[in-house]
Amino acid sequence: MSAFENTPQDGRELQDAGELSGKDLFSVYGVDLTSRLLLGTAQYPSPSVLNSAIEACETEVVTVSLRREAARGGGQSFFDMVRSWDVRVLPNTAGCRSPKDAITTALMARELFDTDWVKLEVIANDDTLQPDLFGLVEAAKELSAQGFKVFPYTTEDLGAAERLMAAGCEVLMPWGAPIGTGKGLTNPYALRTMRNYFPGVPLVVDAGMGAPSHAAYAMELGFDAVLLNTAVAKAGDPVRMARAFAGAVGAGRAAFVSGLMESRDMAAPSTPVAGTPFFDLDAL
Numbered sequence: 001m002s003a004f005e006n007t008p009q010d011g012r013e014l015q016d017a018g019e020l021s022g023k024d025l026f027s028v029y030g031v032d033l034t035s036r037l038l039l040g041t042a043q044y045p046s047p048s049v050l051n052s053a054i055e056a057c058e059t060e061v062v063t064v065s066l067r068r069e070a071a072r073g074g075g076q077s078f079f080d081m082v083r084s085w086d087v088r089v090l091p092n093t094a095g096c097r098s099p100k101d102a103i104t105t106a107l108m109a110r111e112l113f114d115t116d117w118v119k120l121e122v123i124a125n126d127d128t129l130q131p132d133l134f135g136l137v138e139a140a141k142e143l144s145a146q147g148f149k150v151f152p153y154t155t156e157d158l159g160a161a162e163r164l165m166a167a168g169c170e171v172l173m174p175w176g177a178p179i180g181t182g183k184g185l186t187n188p189y190a191l192r193t194m195r196n197y198f199p200g201v202p203l204v205v206d207a208g209m210g211a212p213s214h215a216a217y218a219m220e221l222g223f224d225a226v227l228l229n230t231a232v233a234k235a236g237d238p239v240r241m242a243r244a245f246a247g248a249v250g251a252g253r254a255a256f257v258s259g260l261m262e263s264r265d266m267a268a269p270s271t272p273v274a275g276t277p278f279f280d281l282d283a284l
Helices: 047-057 066-072 075-084 099-113 133-145 158-166 188-197 212-220 238-258
Strands: 026-028 031-033 037-040 061-065 088-092 117-120 149-154 204-206 225-228
Touching: 037 047, 037 238, 047 075, 047 238, 061 066, 061 075, 066 099, 075 099, 088 099, 099 117, 099 133, 117 133, 133 149, 133 158, 149 158, 158 188, 212 225, 212 238, 225 238
Parallel strands: 037 061, 037 225, 061 088, 088 117, 117 149, 204 225
Antiparallel strands: 026 031
């Protein structure tokens, strides 16, 4: 449960330990985080650029793909570099197409990085990289039974979300759009519905971000954090873009906590009309 209960109806947080300490903390699986931006580590121009991007956005959690890095060769040196960072590692099971593959990869990640955190991905389709919700729930149940703290990459499907929580997940990570598309939030209605349906559950929008404004919008909807990779890694200046996303996440969170005004169809004057002289033009 996050340090602040989300109250999407009025956009205001309830008092909690985080508020008493003066910090707006994001708490997941008992770990308090000050940053609400989680960053992927793939596709950067160089390790030095990746390291600078991590420092620029001040993230506290980075995701790492065992299968992808191992397939590229030189995985061990990359993993050694990751372990040297002062951040929490969230290994993922990217590329896994069955619960068995995902479980095996998670077990390897736990041994390699000495962490029980895992971002669980079970992919159903090569074109959309859409999660296999049936396989996802199956793998989540088994990994939770083996002591893992599972971060499931899922869709906005509420039925699947309930099953994931019943399987032991304490956080949900719905996609904003298919991985790597940069489309932003393609179904904000469904995401808003999910936020309202699970008011006390940490929710992280994962994948599909293309611009800092997309991240700000997700946070304005009341989501607890954002996870992204390609939008930073493939930017012309990844370091500056990482900093821009961090600012957008902070601005979106501040807007949600402050309470956004309600939209309306008709104009409403911002200047008081009391005492304003009115004239009958026909009488002039």
